[in-house]
Amino acid sequence: MTEFSSQRHGNSQNTGSADGPRAGRGAMLRWFFILFLIFGVLGIYSVLQRRSEHQVLAERTEQMSVPYVSVIHATPIEGGSEMVLPGTLKAYVESPIYSRTNGYLKKWYKDIGSRVKSGEILAEIDTPEVDQELAQARADLTTAQANLSLAGITAARYQDLLKTESVSRQDADNANGDLAAKRAMVQSAEANVKRLEELESFKRVYAPFSGVITQRNVDPGTLINAGNGGLATKQMFNLAQIDPIRVYVSVPQSFGPSIHEGLKACLSLAELAGRNFCGSVVRTANVIDPATRTLLTEVDVPNPSGALLPGAYAQVHFDVRYSGRRLSLPINALLFRPEGTMAAVVGSDSRLVMKPITIGRDFGNAVEVLEGIEVADRVVINPPDALQQGEQVTLTAQPAENSSGAGQPQSQKN
Numbered sequence: 001m002t003e004f005s006s007q008r009h010g011n012s013q014n015t016g017s018a019d020g021p022r023a024g025r026g027a028m029l030r031w032f033f034i035l036f037l038i039f040g041v042l043g044i045y046s047v048l049q050r051r052s053e054h055q056v057l058a059e060r061t062e063q064m065s066v067p068y069v070s071v072i073h074a075t076p077i078e079g080g081s082e083m084v085l086p087g088t089l090k091a092y093v094e095s096p097i098y099s100r101t102n103g104y105l106k107k108w109y110k111d112i113g114s115r116v117k118s119g120e121i122l123a124e125i126d127t128p129e130v131d132q133e134l135a136q137a138r139a140d141l142t143t144a145q146a147n148l149s150l151a152g153i154t155a156a157r158y159q160d161l162l163k164t165e166s167v168s169r170q171d172a173d174n175a176n177g178d179l180a181a182k183r184a185m186v187q188s189a190e191a192n193v194k195r196l197e198e199l200e201s202f203k204r205v206y207a208p209f210s211g212v213i214t215q216r217n218v219d220p221g222t223l224i225n226a227g228n229g230g231l232a233t234k235q236m237f238n239l240a241q242i243d244p245i246r247v248y249v250s251v252p253q254s255f256g257p258s259i260h261e262g263l264k265a266c267l268s269l270a271e272l273a274g275r276n277f278c279g280s281v282v283r284t285a286n287v288i289d290p291a292t293r294t295l296l297t298e299v300d301v302p303n304p305s306g307a308l309l310p311g312a313y314a315q316v317h318f319d320v321r322y323s324g325r326r327l328s329l330p331i332n333a334l335l336f337r338p339e340g341t342m343a344a345v346v347g348s349d350s351r352l353v354m355k356p357i358t359i360g361r362d363f364g365n366a367v368e369v370l371e372g373i374e375v376a377d378r379v380v381i382n383p384p385d386a387l388q389q390g391e392q393v394t395l396t397a398q399p400a401e402n403s404s405g406a407g408q409p410q411s412q413k414n
Helices: 002-065 128-163 169-201 253-258 401-407
Strands: 068-072 075-077 082-097 103-108 121-126 204-206 211-216 237-252 264-268 277-289 294-301 313-321 326-330 335-337 340-346 352-356 358-362 366-371 378-381
Touching (some): 068 340, 082 211, 082 358, 128 169, 237 313, 237 358, 253 277, 253 313
Antiparallel strands (some): 068 378, 075 326, 082 237, 103 121, 121 204, 211 237, 237 294, 335 340, 340 378, 358 366
């Protein structure tokens, strides 16, 4: 009995010792599984986090690649306004004055700003070489005339002796030939004297027309060379006729048909506020400049007081009235491409549409647009040169809608 109980007790101890290692291994596996799940969750979270960051970065990169632009609307110009274009004043006649003889400037009589009449003396040149040449030519002429007189006497004597056959006919012919040669030498000497007298007369420089001296480039003692054939030749004076005065205007091609001879035009200058100088169109170039698409027009304006100065800038008001609806755009809303002048318009799908436009008048800070855009078009202001047709753009949070007023011509605001 006692043996049986002890055997049973021994079996129970063996069973407990076997279940212990199995329980320990199970707990360890559970802990490994939990750790594996934790690391797996952390790995999946890290992968998802990186993917999300990459997606956000891609979206931001895509957003940054789309340019931001500001837009404006073209400003309507009221119908019936007058045509005002910039013009440049030029002298009616302008000529550089050069010397026709060589020498040294002896004296000048007129300085810049002097009003001179046609034929009035401007300067005097000392020409010692020409004077000596003229003296020599006159002496040669005297010698030629003496030889001609002797040859004439000899030929007459030979004619008398030929009648008595005291000389041969050959001798008489030789005398007559010598007389003709001496007569030609006199004519040559006379021509040379006349040439040098004309050249010496150029020592006095006269005004070829009435006007104003605008430049004087010589002083007494300055070496003077004849003509204008190189750097050694110095322009003595510059003479300009300023009454009347010419005004050159580049009229846009679209307004060319409105310009005709006799059309009244008045000038206004900022420095002469309140004064108008009126004239008329006298001629046009009758050709459109392919570079600027403009018609060169000349307006002549009387200038008896000399208030209008050559080279000045003026606004030319033509007696022409516009009709119809036109638009104005600031200069910084234009794109100049090889295809022509364009405006970048943002469509309803936020994509660019490059519209070619036709420009009319130039107001300085704005231009008149005759065709190509509408008032409702959203025109990009300060467009980058890299913008392309159909490119996606993003409008700024505060579009420059009101900046179009800066492009309105001043004459239209008043």
